[in-house]
Amino acid sequence: MKLIIKNGHVISPADNLNDICDVAVQDNKILKIGKNLKEIADNTIDAKDKIVMPGIIDMHTHLREPGREDKETVSSGTLAALVGGVTTVVSMPNTLIPIDSIENIKLLKGIIEKRAQANVFICAAITKDRAGRELTNIAKFKKEGVVAISDDGASVDNAEVMLKALKKAKDAKLVVICHSEDKFLSANGVVNLGFTSTKMGLRGISKESEYKRVKRDIDLAEKINASLHITHVSCLESVEIIAKAKKKGIAVTADTAPHYFALSEEAVWGYDPNLKMNPPLRTKDDVLAIREALKQGTIDAIASDHAPHTENEKGIEFERAEFGVIGLETELSSAITYLVEGKILDMVELVKKMTINPAKILGINRGTLSPGRPADIIVVSKDKEWVVKKDSFHSKSKNSAFLGKTLKGVVECTILGGKIAYVNSHR
Amino acid sequence: MRKSNSINWTKKDLLDLENLSKEEIELILQTAASFKEISTREVKKVPALRGKTVVNLFYEPSTRTRISFEVAAKRLSADVINISTETSSVRKGETLIDTGKNIEALKVDIIIMRHNYSGAAVMLARQLKASVVNAGDGWHEHPTQALLDMFTLREKLGRLEGLNVSIVGDIAHSRVARSNIWGLTKLGAHVTVCAPKILIPPSIEQTGVRVTHNIEEALAGADAINVLRMQFERDSAKSFPSQLEYFKTFGITKERLKSAKKDIIVMHPGPINRGIEMSSDVADGENSVILEQVTNGIAVRMAVLFLVAQANDYIKTKK
Numbered sequence: 001m002k003l004i005i006k007n008g009h010v011i012s013p014a015d016n017l018n019d020i021c022d023v024a025v026q027d028n029k030i031l032k033i034g035k036n037l038k039e040i041a042d043n044t045i046d047a048k049d050k051i052v053m054p055g056i057i058d059m060h061t062h063l064r065e066p067g068r069e070d071k072e073t074v075s076s077g078t079l080a081a082l083v084g085g086v087t088t089v090v091s092m093p094n095t096l097i098p099i100d101s102i103e104n105i106k107l108l109k110g111i112i113e114k115r116a117q118a119n120v121f122i123c124a125a126i127t128k129d130r131a132g133r134e135l136t137n138i139a140k141f142k143k144e145g146v147v148a149i150s151d152d153g154a155s156v157d158n159a160e161v162m163l164k165a166l167k168k169a170k171d172a173k174l175v176v177i178c179h180s181e182d183k184f185l186s187a188n189g190v191v192n193l194g195f196t197s198t199k200m201g202l203r204g205i206s207k208e209s210e211y212k213r214v215k216r217d218i219d220l221a222e223k224i225n226a227s228l229h230i231t232h233v234s235c236l237e238s239v240e241i242i243a244k245a246k247k248k249g250i251a252v253t254a255d256t257a258p259h260y261f262a263l264s265e266e267a268v269w270g271y272d273p274n275l276k277m278n279p280p281l282r283t284k285d286d287v288l289a290i291r292e293a294l295k296q297g298t299i300d301a302i303a304s305d306h307a308p309h310t311e312n313e314k315g316i317e318f319e320r321a322e323f324g325v326i327g328l329e330t331e332l333s334s335a336i337t338y339l340v341e342g343k344i345l346d347m348v349e350l351v352k353k354m355t356i357n358p359a360k361i362l363g364i365n366r367g368t369l370s371p372g373r374p375a376d377i378i379v380v381s382k383d384k385e386w387v388v389k390k391d392s393f394h395s396k397s398k399n400s401a402f403l404g405k406t407l408k409g410v411v412e413c414t415i416l417g418g419k420i421a422y423v424n425s426h427r
Numbered sequence: 428m429r430k431s432n433s434i435n436w437t438k439k440d441l442l443d444l445e446n447l448s449k450e451e452i453e454l455i456l457q458t459a460a461s462f463k464e465i466s467t468r469e470v471k472k473v474p475a476l477r478g479k480t481v482v483n484l485f486y487e488p489s490t491r492t493r494i495s496f497e498v499a500a501k502r503l504s505a506d507v508i509n510i511s512t513e514t515s516s517v518r519k520g521e522t523l524i525d526t527g528k529n530i531e532a533l534k535v536d537i538i539i540m541r542h543n544y545s546g547a548a549v550m551l552a553r554q555l556k557a558s559v560v561n562a563g564d565g566w567h568e569h570p571t572q573a574l575l576d577m578f579t580l581r582e583k584l585g586r587l588e589g590l591n592v593s594i595v596g597d598i599a600h601s602r603v604a605r606s607n608i609w610g611l612t613k614l615g616a617h618v619t620v621c622a623p624k625i626l627i628p629p630s631i632e633q634t635g636v637r638v639t640h641n642i643e644e645a646l647a648g649a650d651a652i653n654v655l656r657m658q659f660e661r662d663s664a665k666s667f668p669s670q671l672e673y674f675k676t677f678g679i680t681k682e683r684l685k686s687a688k689k690d691i692i693v694m695h696p697g698p699i700n701r702g703i704e705m706s707s708d709v710a711d712g713e714n715s716v717i718l719e720q721v722t723n724g725i726a727v728r729m730a731v732l733f734l735v736a737q738a739n740d741y742i743k744t745k746k
Contacts, residue, residue, distance in 0.1 A: 147649075195629070198628035198630055199605070201605060202545050315522070315524060316524075420560065
């Protein structure tokens with residue numbers, strides 16, 4: 001079975017590719033890349049005037065299975081991924097049944113094997129029940145195919161426990177993904193602390209609650225020469241701390257989510273729960289700092305923090321509504337709209353942050369178009385516009401922060417392991 | 428009824444003062460002035476809202492605001508229904524939107540809502556065709572209270588522009604403070620907020636107010652002082668050691684008023700904690716306009732009900 005994608009603008013930073021050429025796929029792997037390939041193919045995709053790039057790797061998603069299949073399933077979440085050009089996701093462990101034991105990892109693996117429509121890698125919990133006290137069986141996770149550990153949604157408050165976790169993860173060669181938040185400092189807040197919390201009459205989440213914990217986590221990693229990854233960075237101070245640590249040679253990497261480079265706190269002034277997430281939307285200065293950090297490389301990756309919630313959980317009073325927004329189906333478009341159109345990143349830099357960089361952080365053999373590698377490829381109309389509507393989504397949930405917005409960039413085709421897994425017909 | 432004012436009221440709801448223009452606020456105050464006289468008549472009733480149904484939907488206990496709205500609606504000849512959460516299916520877990528839509532399905536014209544969550548009225552108004560009047564949402568806003576405070580001030584002093592108004596008390600948890608700040612600054616008054624540091628919310632200066640932690644400073648040169656209720660039974664408690672301590676440092680007493688303008692106006696949204704925010708001799712003294720505020724509340728709420736009903740009638744006929 002042979003497939004050729006012809007005449008596309010191929011961008012693959014890992015392979016130093018940024019040129020019009022053809023990509024040939026044999027079975028589930030990349031066969032070769034070159035100009036005017038004369039291969040005889042079973043299937044040809046015309047990618048003229050389109051971008052051809054490795055499938056996106058999203059290192060922070062919530063697929064909600066097992067336990068909350070009303071919000072999302074492995075099947076619906078990975079379908080949403082394909083529509084968004086995401087061929088690989090990392091599923092976070094804070095499911096109703098937490099992924100904190102070999103048994104639960106096996107349970108999730110079974111579901112993935114049966115029903116996943118894209119590649120799913122597992123991030124397991126750092127502590128039992130993500131309660132921050134008792135470490136999970138970190139040493140045995142790697143063998144089960146786990147790529148990272150995190151107590152996402154919470155941070156390990158006890159520094160000693162966190163230090164032990166970093167050490168075990170280092171020995172096991174697993175990435176530690178830090179949701180860095182001091183819950184005592186964020187104190188039941190729901191929006192950014194400052195003018196926004198004041199004028200809305202809501203409890204605020206301080207920036208300190210984030211960056212002080214970022215600092216602590218980095219300090220712990222430095223102490224034992226471990227590496228760590230800070231996820232969903234939202235504010236200027238965190239960026240400065242990470243930049244300083246990188247300069248010092250500490251093995252820290254970071255990601256941010258599209259809403260943090262696209263939207264500032266003003267967006268939430270209308271009390272729309274679809275703009276409620278944790279960390280919250282910050283000030284305009286923070287948004288500029290996040291963009292600059294993406295440009296400078298302080299922030300290595302873009303991840304969606306795809307957090308589906310039902311309308312019943314979102315269509316209620318702002319303070320009671322769940323935190324989080326979906327993002328798999330909008331992440332590439334929002335990045336093109338706000339970062340490429342906004343002249344923060346060029347396409348090559350953007351592709352890096354959504355493919356090879358997360359692959360490197362996770363230590364997975366993807367994110368490139370090198371011959372012999374898995375053929376996860378997407379074809380994108382970069383300048384095509386679409387309006388984000390509730391019925392645009394394939395996710396079970398519709399809680400997008402970009403509803404009503406016009407975004408640029410449409411995924412025309414997603415190829416997963418050499419097979420055409422999704423073709424756009426509605427955007 | 429309205430004097431030389433070219434602006435029309437076009438909003439179906441009254442949710443906050445922050446998003447109103449100076450002209451819209453003035454229109455409400457002017458309309459209220461023309462309604463005030465009705466309450467002095469022997470027959471205190473006009474047919475302005477005859478045939479309209481008004482629901483008081485209160486998720487928090489309230490006596491004075493609810494009664495004030497009820498009296499206002501009745502003097503405009505509307506039919507009034509009171510719903511409190513103790514007696515409704517809200518207790519059975521019904522969502523706010525479902526409750527709102529069910530009330531709307533009864534062909535109710537105006538829902539007056541008091542809610543413990545900030546933003547609840549904004550959310551309800553978005554979902555309904557009926558008018559929504561915010562009677563206080565969480566710590567966010569209490570627009571009709573601020574409007575009646577402003578109405579009283581203007582009646583007493585003839586103007587709002589250039590006045591120095593100090594708001595004293597738990598600013599952080601006060602919807603009355605927020606609405607007053609927006610309304611007064613829009614109409615050109617200089618607003619000072621005064622509270623212990625922990626009860627001043629962050630970045631409040633961005634609304635255009637001056638901040639002080641010293642009661643003497645708040646009183647000096649003030650034309651009026653609006654004293655907030657300290658909610659020791661609720662949010663304020665966590666932030667201040669004791670009621671006596673508060674009274675000592677921030678309580679308004681005859682003695683303290685000696686340093687203020689002789690004819691300073693003393694306001695309070697009620698209910699008063701005598702001996703906590705202010706002493707009884709101040710509450711009952713010659714500077715106090717506290718009961719006049721209550722009376723004016725009716726005229727202001729009549730104006731608000733009248734304006735939103737009229738605007739919504741217009742919106743509906745256009746569709």
